[in-house]
Amino acid sequence: MTDAAKRAWLTIDDAPAQDFALRVDELEARGIRAIWFCLGELLEQYPEQAEYAVRNGHILGNHSYNHPAFSQISLDEAREQIERTERLLDEIYRRAGVPRPAKLFRFPFLNDGGDEKRDALQTLLREMGFEPPGFSGITYEWWKRNGHHERIDVACTYDTWDWKLREGSEMLPELLARMDEHEPGHGRGLNEAPGSNEVIMMHAWIPLEAFRLLLDKLQTKPLRFEPPLG
Numbered sequence: 526m527t528d529a530a531k532r533a534w535l536t537i538d539d540a541p542a543q544d545f546a547l548r549v550d551e552l553e554a555r556g557i558r559a560i561w562f563c564l565g566e567l568l569e570q571y572p573e574q575a576e577y578a579v580r581n582g583h584i585l586g587n588h589s590y591n592h593p594a595f596s597q598i599s600l601d602e603a604r605e606q607i608e609r610t611e612r613l614l615d616e617i618y619r620r621a622g623v624p625r626p627a628k629l630f631r632f633p634f635l636n637d638g639g640d641e642k643r644d645a646l647q648t649l650l651r652e653m654g655f656e657p658p659g660f661s662g663i664t665y666e667w668w669k670r671n672g673h674h675e676r677i678d679v680a681c682t683y684d685t686w687d688w689k690l691r692e693g694s695e696m697l698p699e700l701l702a703r704m705d706e707h708e709p710g711h712g713r714g715l716n717e718a719p720g721s722n723e724v725i726m727m728h729a730w731i732p733l734e735a736f737r738l739l740l741d742k743l744q745t746k747p748l749r750f751e752p753p754l755g
Contacts, residue, residue: 532722533748534660535559536681538588538631540729541567545574548729548736549581555740558583560658560679560753561729562631565590565610572617579621584753585614586629586679587655595632595646596639603638604649611653627754628655631679650677658754662722665714681726683715685739690731697735704742718747 535552540561542548552559561578563585568575575585589595589606598606607630618625630650632638638646655677663674663682673680686703689696707716714720727739 530749562588
């Protein structure tokens with residue numbers, strides 16, 4: 526990709542997974558390192574896989590313990606969801622022998638608590654020591670309008686919609702075709718350079734072949750993937 530390419534950061538939710546190391550290796554072969562937002566219940570099942578990602582220079586973030594919608598739980602329950610996963614993440618980094626470089630958080634479903642809880646949850650994240658990742662050069666008007674430039678949780682500028690693969694692998698051609706579209710209504714310019722930098726969201730549980738094909742498609746775009754922290 527040329528120097529004119531936009532900077533991009535890859536974020537991947539619902540990690541780790543049974544074949545997690547294969548996904549880490551796939552990214553390593555492409556020269557991409559990601560932020561993997563982890564569920565505590567999966568860290569308990571696959572701790573060695575998570576340690577493998579850490580030792581290979583990827584970053585693990587907090588995605589709650591078991592993926593509730595934060596608008597549907599109390600602040601006390603939210604704290605417990607986050608703290609329970611934090612204890613597991615700290616242990617993963619300790620066992621991997623790698624200092625934890627940042628405390629990052631993404632809400633399940635990107636559900637930030639809604640108007641009722643949004644401010645209180647942002648305060649909670651700050652109190653717990655979470656920090657924004659420092660992604661720079663995101664210039665979409667809607668990003669600022671929604672306050673993402675000031676928030677602690679990690680949002681995204683582009684959702685691959687790979688979560689629709691829960692409906693079946695027959696959705697993959699539609700998802701790949703969608704990535705070639707321009708989306709002026711949403712302000713997303715994945716296919717445009719120069720333009721705003723991008724934070725891209727995928728999921729760790731999708732079939733490995735789909736994971737590879739989506740990465741292939743992303744690498745045809747005017748993007749230059751950056752290290753995990755901006």
